[in-house]
Amino acid sequence: xxxxTVLAGARVVLPTGIVENGRxxxxxxxxxxxxxxxxxxxxxxxxxxxxxxxxGHWIVPGFVDMHNHGGGGASFTAGTVEDVLxxxxxxxxxxxTTVVASFVTGDMDFLARRAGLLSELAEQGEIAGLHFEGxxxxxxxxxxxxxxxxRYPDPAEVRKLIDAGxxxxxxxxxxxxxxxxxxxxxxxxxxxxxxxxxxxDATYEQTVEAIDAxxxxxxxxxxxxxxLGHRAPGPIAALLEDERITVELINDGTxxxxxxxxxAFRHAGRDRVAxxxxxxxxxxxxxxxxxxxTLEVEVKDSxxxxxxxxxxxxxxLTLDRAFKRAVTVxxxxxxSVVRAVSVNPARLLxxxxxxxxxxxxxxxxxxxxxGEFELVGVMRKGAWVVEPKPA
Numbered sequence: 001x002x003x004x005t006v007l008a009g010a011r012v013v014l015p016t017g018i019v020e021n022g023r024x025x026x027x028x029x030x031x032x033x034x035x036x037x038x039x040x041x042x043x044x045x046x047x048x049x050x051x052x053x054x055x056g057h058w059i060v061p062g063f064v065d066m067h068n069h070g071g072g073g074a075s076f077t078a079g080t081v082e083d084v085l086x087x088x089x090x091x092x093x094x095x096x097t098t099v100v101a102s103f104v105t106g107d108m109d110f111l112a113r114r115a116g117l118l119s120e121l122a123e124q125g126e127i128a129g130l131h132f133e134g135x136x137x138x139x140x141x142x143x144x145x146x147x148x149x150x151r152y153p154d155p156a157e158v159r160k161l162i163d164a165g166x167x168x169x170x171x172x173x174x175x176x177x178x179x180x181x182x183x184x185x186x187x188x189x190x191x192x193x194x195x196x197x198x199x200x201d202a203t204y205e206q207t208v209e210a211i212d213a214x215x216x217x218x219x220x221x222x223x224x225x226x227x228l229g230h231r232a233p234g235p236i237a238a239l240l241e242d243e244r245i246t247v248e249l250i251n252d253g254t255x256x257x258x259x260x261x262x263x264a265f266r267h268a269g270r271d272r273v274a275x276x277x278x279x280x281x282x283x284x285x286x287x288x289x290x291x292x293x294t295l296e297v298e299v300k301d302s303x304x305x306x307x308x309x310x311x312x313x314x315x316x317l318t319l320d321r322a323f324k325r326a327v328t329v330x331x332x333x334x335x336s337v338v339r340a341v342s343v344n345p346a347r348l349l350x351x352x353x354x355x356x357x358x359x360x361x362x363x364x365x366x367x368x369x370x371g372e373f374e375l376v377g378v379m380r381k382g383a384w385v386v387e388p389k390p391a
Contacts, residue, residue, distance in 0.1 A: 062097030062365030105134030
């Protein structure tokens with residue numbers, strides 16, 4: 001029999017709802033049984049270790065971060081393979097058992113080489129794919145991207161990056177109003193790559209046109225796009241109202257006012273929101289000076305800003321903090337937060353057959369939270385990354 005772990009006594013969040021005093025059985029790398037009530041006092045089977053008593057805790061699916069630039073002092077856009085693995089591990093310690101490596105704007109040849117390098121990590125299952133956030137974005141809404149390296153979204157150049165990813169490119173963020181934008185959206189859709197609208201100066205009408213062309217994601221909604229207006233509603237209104245769009249949200253208390261978060265959930269609904277970190281290498285590492293692509297960033301009190309220009313430069317967020325804030329500050333239902341942090345991004349990435357929810361046969365990726373929603377345990381593919389202490 002494969003190695004077997006039994007977790008008992010916790011509230012278990014399943015696609016069908018919350019099971020009180022639930023039981024999760026892990027065999028090898030997979031979930032063998034989930035949710036059936038049964039406390040830790042139940043007798044173990046022959047040769048089976050006693051159940052881990054998690055009374056008073058929550059068990060939720062492992063988090064899926066579809067937009068992440070690094071952590072633990074390591075950037076996914078630069079550094080060695082070992083550096084990238086350190087960044088990935090940093091986020092695993094905070095519950096993100098599935099991580100997409102995002103690149104900031106760079107020279108095209110550099111990005112292509114970087115994609116080739118990191119595609120090997122994706123093939124090995126260490127990361128869940130690649131996300132190009134730039135260089136095909138608007139200089140009007142560049143945020144923490146080097147304006148000198150920005151380019152129009154020429155479909156041929158978009159195709160160059162996709163090909164460099166060797167089938168591991170998952171998402172490209174575009175300012176779809178730029179020349180070539182709509183054709184690039186169509187190209188991405190044809191190749192099964194997510195076309196994300198972001199760092200854009202598009203009008204409402206231009207955004208609707210991009211959605212009709214095949215765009216399906218809003219890159220960090222509200223940030224790096226025109227504000228919602230009553231005469232010129234801009235991209236925000238178009239992205240919130242269309243059921244084909246999933247909106248990314250950075251729930252760190254800096255990027256979004258709680259009312260903006262509530263507005264997104266109210267209009268998009270719990271099935272169309274994905275929490276992301278947009279983390280840079282300072283996540284899980286501390287304040288100080290860092291490089292984000294070619295630009296220098298200062299992190300102070302966990303807020304990252306460009307040294308020149310003072311623009312917000314990604315975040316130092318981890319998904320366990322986003323989860324806790326959503327439940328305790330924003331007062332969102334736990335089930336809705338689980339969808340935003342696990343279910344929805346897994347579906348978008350096309351990996352929901354393996355991860356994103358606690359269901360028999362899927363990977364044993366899970367997070368254990370205490371009664372105050374602090375992370376106390378992380379399991380990935382049946383192995384503890386952070387082992388909880390029994391209750």
